[in-house]
Amino acid sequence: MSEEFNYFRDRxxxxxxxxxxxxxxxxxxxxxxLHAMEALLVRHGVLSAGELSALEPTEEEQRILDEQRDRVIARLMRIVTESGPAEHPLRDQWESTLQKTG
Structure with a gap:
């Protein structure tokens, strides 16, 4: 990063x-x-306008959506709470994950 664009004074x-x-x-x-895909589906009569927004997932679909959301949040929180030196952040977490899957 060049100095002329170093607005934060911290690399x-x-x-x-x-x-x-x-x-x-x-x-x-x-x-x-995603918006373009929805527009094409409406134009081709596969969906009606607003149908996607009005979708109410089944219990199983909602469970899957909730699990996906929870996994994404867990990954983000893992990054925020990572430990270890900057040279190898998340090393402890990575090794722990490998032990669980191995």
Whole structure:
């Protein structure tokens, strides 16, 4: 990172900000593509307008959605609460996960 763009005076904060911007961009692209897919499904008569937003999942579908959400939150919290030196963050967690699956 060049000094002229070093707004935060901390290289790690700059990297984190770059990461957040990249993830935000990926989320935006995914949102746009999902919207386009829904629009095409409506145009081709597969869905009616608003049908996707009005969907009420079955108990099983909701259970799966909840499990997926919980896994994503757990991964994010693991990153936030990681331990170990910067050279190998999450090493303790990684080794623990490998032992559970091995």
């Amino acid at each position: 790690n904060i700059g990297k984190l900000f770059d990461l957040v911007l990249q993830v935000s961009n990926e989320l935006h692209v995914t949102h746009q593509r």
